Amino acid sequence: MKHTVLIACPDMAGLVYKISSVFLSFHLNIERNDEFVEKQSGQFFMRTLIKGTCNPIELEAALSAQLPQEAQIKVVSEKKKSIIILCTKENHCLGDLLLRYDSGELDGEIKAVISNHTNLKDLVKKFGIDFFHIPAENILRQEHEKLIAEVCDQYAVDFLALAKYMRILSPSFVAKYTNKIINIHHSFLPAFIGANPYKQAYERGVKIIGATAHFVNNHLDEGPIIAQDIIKIDHTYTWQDMQQAGRDVEKVVFAKALSLALNDRIFIYGNKTVVF
Structure with a gap:
């Protein structure tokens, strides 16, 4: 099953590594990843298409534990x-x-x-x-x-x-x-x-x-x-x-x-x- 993960948070070193490590711990495969840092505000944006079986609520919680408190995280299931x-x-x-x-x-x-x-x-x-x-x-x-x-x-x-x-x-x-x-x-x-x-x-x-x-x-x-x-x-x-x-x-x-x-x-x- 595919999910789309949307993350927005203040930029800092090691963000992509932390996020990818969470995906790995859930045995999820990254099929596509897009990221962007808005220089003026220092805001980080990341959209990742992942494939594998997971509980979206549990995945969001695991990501939240690794990211800044202000992080906005959304895991979207594949549906029309x-x-x-x-x-x-x-x-x-x-x-x-x-x-x-x-x-x-x-x-x-x-x-x-x-x-x-x-x-x-x-x-x-x-x-x-x-x-x-x-x-x-x-x-x-x-x-x-x-x-x-x-x-x-x-x-x-x-x-x-x-x-x-x-x-x-x-x-x-x-x-x-x-x-x-x-x-x-x-x-x-x-x-x-x-x-x-x-x-x-x-x-x-x-x-x-x-x-x-x-x-x-x-x-x-x-x-x-x-x-x-x-x-x-x-x-x-x-x-x-x-x-x-x-x-x-x-x-x-x-x-x-x-x-x-x-x-x-x-x-x-x-x-x-x-x-x-």
């Missing part, structure tokens, strides 16, 4: 994580995730899709996935989010994927799913905010289009960044061409970020990430 997608009306990110899931490219299980509109219901049903319409009209935001949380809790969800979900989440909802909500948006921020950013960018004559995927926190679009990408454009692009190009980048970046999260490749440190 559950995802719930939240969407509104735009179909490109949702449709891309559904296709990847259907073809076995997504290392997780899409349990349900929740939307405040019914526009994408038929698309979701084609993939045999549960669709929940939870309208937001004439209801307080807290009540609306309570209904969403009730659905999420039915499935013991690991991650919420905001596939162009066009509603701002409350601090209480974000706190309930800390470091479990992943969002995607264009990379023009903080420039070209408000309505139709692609038209604003066209009028400014931009030469690149990009997308950013990040964890959601209580600062709008300022959570820890997971993945980004860009493509080059030129003067021949209309704002509609730019919008389509932006959607293509959003799909790829969103899927990549979700895959990294599903495979336990992300450490969150302050408002930054270490991605292996």
Whole structure:
């Protein structure tokens, strides 16, 4: 059986030796190891894929005994994580995730899709996935989010994927799913905010289009960044061409970020990430 071991702690001499010695004492084989030291803070990060039979709780305890008191240690068993997608009306990110899931490219299980509109219901049903319409009209935001949380809790969800979900989440909802909500948006921020950013960018004559995927926190679009990408454009692009190009980048970046999260490749440190 395979496990992923995630360790974050202050850096010091002999850490890798101590950790490897614990693995050896449990008769575990290291199949892959990634490590990084953030020089400014002196923080050590290590992700190790191990193979063998072990009790995760006992392994964590053994590692804890060898590492600094501040060490954060997590042993993750090999199993597919559950995802719930939240969407509104735009179909490109949702449709891309559904296709990847259907073809076995997504290392997780899409349990349900929740939307405040019914526009994408038929698309979701084609993939045999549960669709929940939870309208937001004439209801307080807290009540609306309570209904969403009730659905999420039915499935013991690991991650919420905001596939162009066009509603701002409350601090209480974000706190309930800390470091479990992943969002995607264009990379023009903080420039070209408000309505139709692609038209604003066209009028400014931009030469690149990009997308950013990040964890959601209580600062709008300022959570820890997971993945980004860009493509080059030129003067021949209309704002509609730019919008389509932006959607293509959003799909790829969103899927990549979700895959990294599903495979336990992300450490969150302050408002930054270490991605292996």
